[in-house]
Amino acid sequence: MTTRQEVLVPDIGDFDAVEIVEVMVAVGDNVAAEDSLITLETDKAAMDVPAPIAGKVLEMSVSLGDKVSEGSLILVLEAAEVVEAAPAEISATATPAVATGADPVASPVAESSSQSGPDTKSVRTTTPTALPPINEAGFAIAHASPSIRKFARELGVDLSRVQGSGPKQRIVPEDIKAFVKAIMTGQLAAASGPALPEVPVVDFAKFGAVEEKPLGRIQKISGPRLHASWVNLPHVTQNDEADITDMEAQRQALKARAAEKGVKLTPLAFAIRACVQALEEFPVFNTSMGPDNKTLIWKQYTHIGFAADTPNGLVVPVIRDADKKDVFELAAALADLSGRAREGKLKVEEMQGGTFTVSSLGGIGGTAFTPIINAPEVAILGMPRSKMQPVWNGEEFVPRLIQPLCLSYDHRVIDGATGVRFTTYLAARLGDAEGLIGRRRDD
Amino acid sequence: MTDVIEVKVPDIGDFTDVEVIEVHVKAGDEVAAEDSLITLETEKAAMDVPVPSAGRVEEIFISVGDKVSEGTVIIKLTAADSTVGLDSAAPAEVNTSSQTEVDPKQVAIPPNSYTGKADNETSLLILGAGPGGYTAAFRAADLGMDVTLVERWPSLGGVCLNVGCIPSKALLHAAKVIEEAHEMSEFGVKFAAPEINTIKLRDWKQSVVDRLTGGLAGLAKQRKVKVVQGTGTFLSPQHVRVEGDTGSQVIAFQQCIIAAGSEPAMIPGLPDDPRIIDSSGALELEDMPKRMLVIGGGIIGLEMATVYDALGVQVSVVELTKTLVPGCDPDLLRPLEKRIKGRYEAIYKGVGVTGVAAEKAGLLVSFEGNGAPEPQLYDKVLVAVGRSANGGKIGAELAGVKVSERGIIDVDKQQRTNVPHIFAIGDIVGQPMLAHKATHEGKVAAEVAAGEKSYFDARVIPGVAYTDPEIAWVGVTETEAKAQGLDYGKGAFPWAASGRALSVARDEGVTKIIFDNKTNKIIGCGIVGPNAGELIAEACLAIEMGCDATDIGLTIHPHPTLSETVGMAAEAFEGTLTDLYIPKRKK
Numbered sequence A: 001m002t003t004r005q006e007v008l009v010p011d012i013g014d015f016d017a018v019e020i021v022e023v024m025v026a027v028g029d030n031v032a033a034e035d036s037l038i039t040l041e042t043d044k045a046a047m048d049v050p051a052p053i054a055g056k057v058l059e060m061s062v063s064l065g066d067k068v069s070e071g072s073l074i075l076v077l078e079a080a081e082v083v084e085a086a087p088a089e090i091s092a093t094a095t096p097a098v099a100t101g102a103d104p105v106a107s108p109v110a111e112s113s114s115q116s117g118p119d120t121k122s123v124r125t126t127t128p129t130a131l132p133p134i135n136e137a138g139f140a141i142a143h144a145s146p147s148i149r150k151f152a153r154e155l156g157v158d159l160s161r162v163q164g165s166g167p168k169q170r171i172v173p174e175d176i177k178a179f180v181k182a183i184m185t186g187q188l189a190a191a192s193g194p195a196l197p198e199v200p201v202v203d204f205a206k207f208g209a210v211e212e213k214p215l216g217r218i219q220k221i222s223g224p225r226l227h228a229s230w231v232n233l234p235h236v237t238q239n240d241e242a243d244i245t246d247m248e249a250q251r252q253a254l255k256a257r258a259a260e261k262g263v264k265l266t267p268l269a270f271a272i273r274a275c276v277q278a279l280e281e282f283p284v285f286n287t288s289m290g291p292d293n294k295t296l297i298w299k300q301y302t303h304i305g306f307a308a309d310t311p312n313g314l315v316v317p318v319i320r321d322a323d324k325k326d327v328f329e330l331a332a333a334l335a336d337l338s339g340r341a342r343e344g345k346l347k348v349e350e351m352q353g354g355t356f357t358v359s360s361l362g363g364i365g366g367t368a369f370t371p372i373i374n375a376p377e378v379a380i381l382g383m384p385r386s387k388m389q390p391v392w393n394g395e396e397f398v399p400r401l402i403q404p405l406c407l408s409y410d411h412r413v414i415d416g417a418t419g420v421r422f423t424t425y426l427a428a429r430l431g432d433a434e435g436l437i438g439r440r441r442d443d
Numbered sequence B: 001m002t003d004v005i006e007v008k009v010p011d012i013g014d015f016t017d018v019e020v021i022e023v024h025v026k027a028g029d030e031v032a033a034e035d036s037l038i039t040l041e042t043e044k045a046a047m048d049v050p051v052p053s054a055g056r057v058e059e060i061f062i063s064v065g066d067k068v069s070e071g072t073v074i075i076k077l078t079a080a081d082s083t084v085g086l087d088s089a090a091p092a093e094v095n096t097s098s099q100t101e102v103d104p105k106q107v108a109i110p111p112n113s114y115t116g117k118a119d120n121e122t123s124l125l126i127l128g129a130g131p132g133g134y135t136a137a138f139r140a141a142d143l144g145m146d147v148t149l150v151e152r153w154p155s156l157g158g159v160c161l162n163v164g165c166i167p168s169k170a171l172l173h174a175a176k177v178i179e180e181a182h183e184m185s186e187f188g189v190k191f192a193a194p195e196i197n198t199i200k201l202r203d204w205k206q207s208v209v210d211r212l213t214g215g216l217a218g219l220a221k222q223r224k225v226k227v228v229q230g231t232g233t234f235l236s237p238q239h240v241r242v243e244g245d246t247g248s249q250v251i252a253f254q255q256c257i258i259a260a261g262s263e264p265a266m267i268p269g270l271p272d273d274p275r276i277i278d279s280s281g282a283l284e285l286e287d288m289p290k291r292m293l294v295i296g297g298g299i300i301g302l303e304m305a306t307v308y309d310a311l312g313v314q315v316s317v318v319e320l321t322k323t324l325v326p327g328c329d330p331d332l333l334r335p336l337e338k339r340i341k342g343r344y345e346a347i348y349k350g351v352g353v354t355g356v357a358a359e360k361a362g363l364l365v366s367f368e369g370n371g372a373p374e375p376q377l378y379d380k381v382l383v384a385v386g387r388s389a390n391g392g393k394i395g396a397e398l399a400g401v402k403v404s405e406r407g408i409i410d411v412d413k414q415q416r417t418n419v420p421h422i423f424a425i426g427d428i429v430g431q432p433m434l435a436h437k438a439t440h441e442g443k444v445a446a447e448v449a450a451g452e453k454s455y456f457d458a459r460v461i462p463g464v465a466y467t468d469p470e471i472a473w474v475g476v477t478e479t480e481a482k483a484q485g486l487d488y489g490k491g492a493f494p495w496a497a498s499g500r501a502l503s504v505a506r507d508e509g510v511t512k513i514i515f516d517n518k519t520n521k522i523i524g525c526g527i528v529g530p531n532a533g534e535l536i537a538e539a540c541l542a543i544e545m546g547c548d549a550t551d552i553g554l555t556i557h558p559h560p561t562l563s564e565t566v567g568m569a570a571e572a573f574e575g576t577l578t579d580l581y582i583p584k585r586k587k
């Protein structure tokens, strides 16, 4: 029997991701115990990693320039003693059909399959990197000769982004070099932007029992969108407060009338009414950035999205033409959409076209938070829980119901003064109970 | 009565190219109205597409992972007989069947795990030593890899060297000499009728093949490529078993390139008779027939017809489609058709063979179609109806490699299969099945396996029919340009105006170049005439280099050569040609 032994990077102190500056062995080499296998270089010193036992190198898992840390797999050795112990068996099983000119040292019987199952580890390590993201359709028509295409592939350059300086805009080697240089020096944005620093991977099981479960479907979908908004939009969150005591009284007073109409008046319906009014006053909150970030698109409609919690995750149904609805109609729309959202029965178009979003966490609690803008919208209103608070009216403290407001906006589109003007105006609208009922403009 | 309706993706809002994340039905399923057919997932939500009415799924056009938009056809549905109505049993049945049975298309093939012993191991195993396989082996060895080349035949070189390109071209050379000698009689140089010794001719052809395959064996040795003779089949994503004459062994590999090529396709139901041959049989020149039928008017069939015709056999060609050499522009085919029409006994186009009966006196072939003859008796029938890829014969499923029903293995631009450390190249990855495509892919795969960043970035692959006259084309054909509605222009130069063509007594040729009207860049070229296959190389280079008509026209071509016709075709497009008078093209 032969044995395979994995050789790992030993304890190298506090260093992580240390570069391999020399590789002394190759697949097929026989090494003696303590022979140097690779040399690592930290910013302090270079050090050799020796072979723990004598044997033959079966697989190399690293190459020059790789970064390794303690525990990284360097190579797989076939222990030498064992090979010598079973020479007869080897020649007996090797069939005579083997290999013209086979090198006897290079072809001993190897039980690389002795562990059950395919040796995926060795596969992964010998598989070269996968395709870099290149616009293949553009690459295939770029004015570039085969040698230039080869050069571009070596560097991973997307030829469709390179300007040719040769005759008739032919791409010449200098163009590729200039392109790479421009990216390296930051004059040109790399196709996918500079890579973000990665969150360290932690083996949680080291610290206690864990269970791994896949993300929910909605989480999987919304995650990248939230991330895109967070990294692409400079968020500012303006916190403010609105006195909704009168609004709440109004709501209680209208409950019966609402019940007649078959709707349940929620604070959110009033809040959306107030937002519509604020958007009419500050239409810049109802815009979106043009695709090239050089224009602003002003929408002539007001469709308000609201975050709805469902068993499957958060979704954002959209109330169309919210500006044409009174508070009862808004309440009805809210009830209908959130009901169907919970059942997973929303139609796609009912989640499209929003111009502004409201995220109410009032049912749960909180004092303030930073909602993430539902890009390409430019603002979102977050509403934590309202609270009875003592308010100084000039003479005495009176109990008032105070609603915190958390408005996140895209600072490329909206400046700070406009942001706070919006929340001030919004707070005023929320305080004006009569104005909140709303007459539909078209009646 | 039953109606067949197509069920399409309904209005799904602004979304296009929405991914199918689940398919709930398969062909043969009975569905009730409103049953879910598929689930789509947009960025915002998942939604089910219900079936509008009850019925039976006849055909399903969509599988998991497909991208669909409004109007994409999902299934063909035979509406349930309206008189039957929907009894409660129907939907129940649907449920159970869709739960217990799994659509094979949806399931990734689980690779096998092999736990036995390996007798040998290698970093790169190459399965098949055709032009793709040996090129890959040599390139990988030159890049420092430890390579094992597995080949079932005793000699290297695959179809191309042993029973394809090379032997056929040797025989075509003989055919050409015979024809030219004969034609010279008209011009005052008369030779006696040739005495043809097919045994010697075959030996000479074989000596050409042997010289090349022997050369390959030497090249393999020099590069220390281990050659293992035997038929290889996968045992796992890491192991191949090789069964040779002298025994069997298991080779463990780290990476693999599948280059197992293709085989002649046979028409099912033909009698087992030695007089029915494929291209390999035809190259053997055994029992020269008096009267022969070639089934299939593609390149291989017409090349073999050229040989047998020159050797004095009465040749007929039957082709199922309306044209010979499908895919070739009709104006390029015309000179070939004109020449062979006068020489061959018959050319049947749009005619199918319905049966072949082996009789003592010969093979009785019956036909059908417009212009089909009465059943005819032939001494031999050559079947040249295409080639089928060998993907289904190598145990690929045990390696987890996906193979299509037609034996073809799909690869990416780096020749990788769905299993990242297993590559495939050559005929086995599909059309065009040509040796020069196989060798190019072989190099890409070898370089990628060795860790280089190589891609199949060639823009065009030329095709040549080595008939008399030859036809060669590369890039966009005029037929394709028209069909795709490209804004193209063409420059054509008829060989009747070429001094060299006239001095070799062949004026029927044409050189035609297709240009992009916007950029004036060459995007395609077609040539018919002797040596067209040699001439097309210039167009290949011009396309790869992105030349425009001016570049080609201003390149000085040697005079008098047939290659001048390429420059002149470009000049014809430019309007600078002086060797012909062509009224100015309107712009």
Ligand SMILES: Cc1cc2nc3c(=O)[nH]c(=O)nc-3n(C[C@H](O)[C@H](O)[C@H](O)COP(=O)(O)OP(=O)(O)OC[C@H]3O[C@@H](n4cnc5c(N)ncnc54)[C@H](O)[C@@H]3O)c2cc1C
Residues within 6 Å of the ligand: B127, B128, B129, B130, B131, B132, B133, B150, B151, B152, B153, B157, B158, B159, B160, B161, B163, B164, B165, B166, B168, B230, B231, B232, B233, B259, B260, B261, B262, B279, B280, B300, B390, B393, B394, B425, B426, B427, B428, B433, B434, B435, B436, B437, B438, B466
């Ligand atoms: C009559 C004829 C004429 C042709 N003329 C031309 C031409 O002029 N120009 C041109 O470009 N092309 C021509 N072709 C096509 C050309 O031969 C093929 O495209 C080319 O050979 C494909 O190369 P390949 O490496 O993919 O496979 P192949 O050449 O088919 O080689 C595959 C090899 O794999 C081996 N093999 C298969 N399965 C196994 C297994 N399980 N284990 C071990 N070994 C296996 C086979 O024995 C074979 O040697 C012609 C073909 C024919 C039949």
